[in-house]
Amino acid sequence: MTDPAMQDMSGWLATSYGPAYRTACLILRNPADAEEAVQDAFLRAWRFRDALPPDEAGVRPWLYRVVVNACCSKLRAESPHRSRRESLGDIDVADPDPTPDLLSLRSESSRLVVDALADLPEHLRITVVLRYYAGLSEKEIAVAISRRAGTVKSRLHEARQRLATDPRLRALHATDSEEAR
Amino acid sequence: MIDETLLTRALNEAGSAYDEPAGAREAILAATAAPRRTAEREAPGRPLWRRPLPIAASVVVLVALAGGALTVRSTDDPVTRTAPTSSATAGDDSVELTADDAQPSFAPFAPQGRPVPAPAGVPLAATDGRASGRAAGGSGSVAGTTTGSGTSGSTAGSVAGGSSPRVAPAAPAAQPDSLAKVVKTGTVEILVADGKVSDTLTRLSTLAAGARGFVADSKTQESGDTPSGVVTMRVPGASYEQMVTRVRALGDVRSATSTGDDVTAAFVDTEARLRTLRQTRAVYETLLARARSIGEVLAVQQQINGAQTQIEQLEGKLKVLTDQVTYATLTVSVGEKSAEAELAVKEEPSRLESAVDRAKDNFGDGLEWVIAASGTVALLTLCLGVLLGLGLGVRRVVRRRLV
Numbered sequence: 073m074t075d076p077a078m079q080d081m082s083g084w085l086a087t088s089y090g091p092a093y094r095t096a097c098l099i100l101r102n103p104a105d106a107e108e109a110v111q112d113a114f115l116r117a118w119r120f121r122d123a124l125p126p127d128e129a130g131v132r133p134w135l136y137r138v139v140v141n142a143c144c145s146k147l148r149a150e151s152p153h154r155s156r157r158e159s160l161g162d163i164d165v166a167d168p169d170p171t172p173d174l175l176s177l178r179s180e181s182s183r184l185v186v187d188a189l190a191d192l193p194e195h196l197r198i199t200v201v202l203r204y205y206a207g208l209s210e211k212e213i214a215v216a217i218s219r220r221a222g223t224v225k226s227r228l229h230e231a232r233q234r235l236a237t238d239p240r241l242r243a244l245h246a247t248d249s250e251e252a253r
Numbered sequence: 254m255i256d257e258t259l260l261t262r263a264l265n266e267a268g269s270a271y272d273e274p275a276g277a278r279e280a281i282l283a284a285t286a287a288p289r290r291t292a293e294r295e296a297p298g299r300p301l302w303r304r305p306l307p308i309a310a311s312v313v314v315l316v317a318l319a320g321g322a323l324t325v326r327s328t329d330d331p332v333t334r335t336a337p338t339s340s341a342t343a344g345d346d347s348v349e350l351t352a353d354d355a356q357p358s359f360a361p362f363a364p365q366g367r368p369v370p371a372p373a374g375v376p377l378a379a380t381d382g383r384a385s386g387r388a389a390g391g392s393g394s395v396a397g398t399t400t401g402s403g404t405s406g407s408t409a410g411s412v413a414g415g416s417s418p419r420v421a422p423a424a425p426a427a428q429p430d431s432l433a434k435v436v437k438t439g440t441v442e443i444l445v446a447d448g449k450v451s452d453t454l455t456r457l458s459t460l461a462a463g464a465r466g467f468v469a470d471s472k473t474q475e476s477g478d479t480p481s482g483v484v485t486m487r488v489p490g491a492s493y494e495q496m497v498t499r500v501r502a503l504g505d506v507r508s509a510t511s512t513g514d515d516v517t518a519a520f521v522d523t524e525a526r527l528r529t530l531r532q533t534r535a536v537y538e539t540l541l542a543r544a545r546s547i548g549e550v551l552a553v554q555q556q557i558n559g560a561q562t563q564i565e566q567l568e569g570k571l572k573v574l575t576d577q578v579t580y581a582t583l584t585v586s587v588g589e590k591s592a593e594a595e596l597a598v599k600e601e602p603s604r605l606e607s608a609v610d611r612a613k614d615n616f617g618d619g620l621e622w623v624i625a626a627s628g629t630v631a632l633l634t635l636c637l638g639v640l641l642g643l644g645l646g647v648r649r650v651v652r653r654r655l656v
Contacts, residue, residue: 085278093277094268104529107274111281111525115518118285182270185263204257205264236255 085114091206092139098201099143101190106143113142133215136206140198140216147194188238196231203228274528283432284521434520434574437493437581439511443504444590450480453503453587457484460499464492466580481588493581500585507588516574523574527567534560 092113096106117138125134189197195217202208202216203224210228214221235241445453454473461468466488473482488496497511537557544550 082278082282085281089278089281090273093273094271097271098264098268103271103274104532106271107277108522108525108529111277111284111521114281115284118281181259182263182266185260186267189264200260201264204261205268232255232257232260235260241255 088135089114092135095136095201095206096139096143098186098189098205099140099198100146101186105146109142109146110139112145113139116142130215133208133212136202136208136212136216137218140202143198144194184240185235188235188241191238192231192234196227196234199224199227200231200235280521280525284517432517433515434517434578435490436514436516436574436577437490437512438514438583439493439497439509439581440584440586441497441500441509442507442586442588443500444507444588445504447589447591449504450482450587450589454482454484456503457486457500457585457587460496461486461488464488464496466492466496469582479589479591481586484585484587486583486585487580488583490578490581493583496581496583500583504587505590516578520571520574520578523567523571527564527571530560530564530567534564 089110093106093110096109096113097103100106100109113135117135120138125131189200192200198217199213202213203210208216210221210224213224217224219227443453450473454471458468458471461484466486468484469487470485471482472484473480475481486496497509501509534557537553537560541550541553541557544553
């Protein structure tokens with residue numbers, strides 16, 4: 073690859089693809105969908121690279137904004153299929169998430185958190201993932217989801233409240249508190 | 254309230270369990286190597302008025318289009334210019350645009366998101382539909398012929414030596430320096446000397462074979478004493494431009510069109526969908542092995558069948574795309590110069606015919622005007638009648654009172 077533009081893109085992919093892909097996985101809970109969404113996001117980002125913020129600090133939330141938009145498109149497109157699959161009955165053949173490999177890699181606590189996160193509404197889930205996985209500040213999240221910082225703060229508060237009252241996480245919370253003592 | 258540290262730790266752990274898919278980055282790089290055909294409609298972050306480059310480009314394009322339109326109007330050329338993306342008419346020597354001509358002036362994307370100055374003359378890996386690369390051809394064979402609807406019924410196959418339809422030659426090697434997938438199609442209309450149509454069709458078959466291509470369809474027809482023929486050639490994409498040049502040299506070019514369609518995104522998308530569906534099918538197959546009841550088996554089998562159907566559809570689509578990218582399609586119409594001249598003479602009406610035509614038009618226009626005006630006349634007559642009646646009534650009443 074001799075094209076400098078392609079080399080730049082390659083470097084950008086090397087630094088940003090992994091975090092973006094895993095963020096999408098946590099939002100969508102489906103690696104295949106996440107792969108498509110992130111691919112779409114990177115292609116879109118590449119197409120609109122002229123619209124990049126001039127300051128370096130603005131690039132990260134801009135990228136996540138594109139990724140989140142791609143994930144939202146995926147969620148909207150997939151929602152009828154998901155609901156149909158979920159109504160299949162006692163065999164949960166539709167959820168590709170808990171593959172054996174993946175389950176073995178996750179600890180019990182992370183699995184519980186991810187399960188509880190999956191039950192959160194989409195807008196809360198996205199905010200939580202951006203804050204606690206991607207490590208974005210509230211201001212950056214506000215840019216990424218096109219909302220005010222105050223909205224982000226209230227969403228995070230609501231999400232944490234809901235997670236705290238989730239029965240699956242109560243035991244975990246208690247164990248963690250004991251360990252802290 | 255749940256502890257933030259716990260949340261962060263759990264999410265990091267969950268996120269790290271997802272391995273990056275193999276080949277995903279390469280797929281993105283491949284897709285970005287191809288320039289986009291469509292206009293940039295949505296740009297997150299910056300409003301349109303803060304982007305001077307697209308505005309300036311739009312102004313330049315508009316000015317160029319206006320200038321082009323004026324030029325076309327000013328030249329009294331009877332030959333029509335019909336081309337979706339690029340076209341040429343009689344007298345034009347070249348229809349091809351090089352990759353440099355179509356190269357967008359985007360600044361490359363820096364790793365940290367900083368745009369850096371665009372390097373001059375960066376070679377593109379592909380074309381955007383209007384541009385095309387340059388390549389050479391080889392040798393091949395005629396693949397199939399179809400009898401035309403004309404009276405002669407001769408086909409290109411028989412012209413070329415009566416060879417029976419054969420299978421298309423092995424696909425040429427993929428272009429190693431190009432990641433883009435472009436479907437090229439074009440048409441060329443040429444006029445040859447009287448009695449040379451048959452020879453030209455033979456020559457076209459030979460040219461297709463020489464470029465490792467084949468003739469996909471061929472029709473000849475003879476209306477009166479004027480034979481003509483249409484040959485649809487499939488030639489390797491890399492040899493397309495050279496083939497167009499050679500075809501144009503066979504006679505006088507009446508019109509020519511060339512179209513390139515960048516299908517890289519569709520390619521990458523289809524491949525990704527296929528990969529996903531195959532993974533899904535594998536999961537279903539694992540579940541099928543674990544199924545214990547007939548109901549479970551049937552439910553999973555249904556899902557496997559659905560996935561399999563989609564896989565086959567996508568495989569078919571990919572195959573068609575591959576074929577279209579591998580072989581460009583060039584349709585060549587061949588006619589005689591004298592036939593064209595006769596047609597031109599016939600098409601020009603005499604003065605008497607023109608006068609009759611004008612009389613017909615004027616009669617129609619007049620009739621139309623009368624019918625349209627009759628409504629107004631009828632309404633006016635009605636109003637006058639009513640007024641007259643009222644007037645007479647009033648007059649009668651007044652007279653009675655006076656008496």
